[in-house]
Amino acid sequence: MFALTVGAQTKLKLPQASPKVKLMHTIGITEITVNYSAPGVKKREVWGKLVPYGQIWRAGANEATTVSFSTDVRILQENIPAGTYSLFVFPADSSNWYLVLNKKLGLWGTEGYDQSQDLIRLPFSPEASEFHETLKYSFNDVQPTFGRLVLNWEKKQLAIPIRVEVHTQTLKLIKDSLSVAKPDDWAVLSQAVNYLLQQNTEHELALAWINKSIAIEENFYNTYLKARLLAQKSEYDEALELNKKAQKLGKNDEKTYRAYAQEIEDAAVLWKEKRFHDN
Numbered sequence: 001m002f003a004l005t006v007g008a009q010t011k012l013k014l015p016q017a018s019p020k021v022k023l024m025h026t027i028g029i030t031e032i033t034v035n036y037s038a039p040g041v042k043k044r045e046v047w048g049k050l051v052p053y054g055q056i057w058r059a060g061a062n063e064a065t066t067v068s069f070s071t072d073v074r075i076l077q078e079n080i081p082a083g084t085y086s087l088f089v090f091p092a093d094s095s096n097w098y099l100v101l102n103k104k105l106g107l108w109g110t111e112g113y114d115q116s117q118d119l120i121r122l123p124f125s126p127e128a129s130e131f132h133e134t135l136k137y138s139f140n141d142v143q144p145t146f147g148r149l150v151l152n153w154e155k156k157q158l159a160i161p162i163r164v165e166v167h168t169q170t171l172k173l174i175k176d177s178l179s180v181a182k183p184d185d186w187a188v189l190s191q192a193v194n195y196l197l198q199q200n201t202e203h204e205l206a207l208a209w210i211n212k213s214i215a216i217e218e219n220f221y222n223t224y225l226k227a228r229l230l231a232q233k234s235e236y237d238e239a240l241e242l243n244k245k246a247q248k249l250g251k252n253d254e255k256t257y258r259a260y261a262q263e264i265e266d267a268a269v270l271w272k273e274k275r276f277h278d279n
Helices: 002-008 166-180 186-199 203-216 220-232 236-257 261-278
Strands: 020-027 030-037 066-069 073-075 078-080 083-091 097-102 118-124 127-143 146-163
Touching: 020 127, 020 146, 030 127, 030 146, 078 118, 097 146, 166 186, 186 203, 186 220, 203 220, 220 236, 220 261, 236 261
Parallel strands: none
Antiparallel strands: 020 030, 030 066, 066 083, 073 078, 073 146, 083 097, 097 118, 127 146
16 A cells, blocks of 8 residues: 555656756757756766767767757758757767767667767867866857857867858748738838848849838838838939938827937938939
């Protein structure tokens, strides 16, 4: 009876020797998530002993470490499709390691690891680092199109460069959003145009979108965006006419216009100066 009673009880939640960690970071519009368990050194000799050379390593503890990418990415010269992968490291010796992304999921450590399911196996050289008692993943050097996923443990560090095609992915998401937007949503078109303006690209597409936005509802904001598009192509006469129109339309929505008034007025001054110098 005692055994049955104990078996029916809720399991205690106790501290784990290698606690679970979930790390997420966004590079551009790509969400990258790493799930791992973090072991400690605990006065043990790690490299070549606890983590033997010449054997695949789970790059953590307990379940195999996983990494997820919400969009396609590049690691070195390899294209990595969006998805979730088991992340392993193969330390051949103290200075020659391999990063392994494997398509098989749900593994306990390296049990059931199948090399034929490797998506990539790329050579890396670990670097010396300050001492880390607990294994740790982090993101360093993050830029709009680039970042490094870094593994630190004991006195070694492995830095994995990850590159994303931000503009291509963003433009696809914009087009997908516009395809399901409400027919009377002028604002989403304006948001798309503002992004293209910032990137100074796809000028004809941006012009088509802003004309569509204005056709739905003409207001100071989309009129000003069209003026900026024209000014970007040095069409200052037309840009100034639209700037003047935007200022007039702003009187219909003075509360919202107030936040943009100085920018619009300053743009008119700048475009007049550029028109003068161009002539």
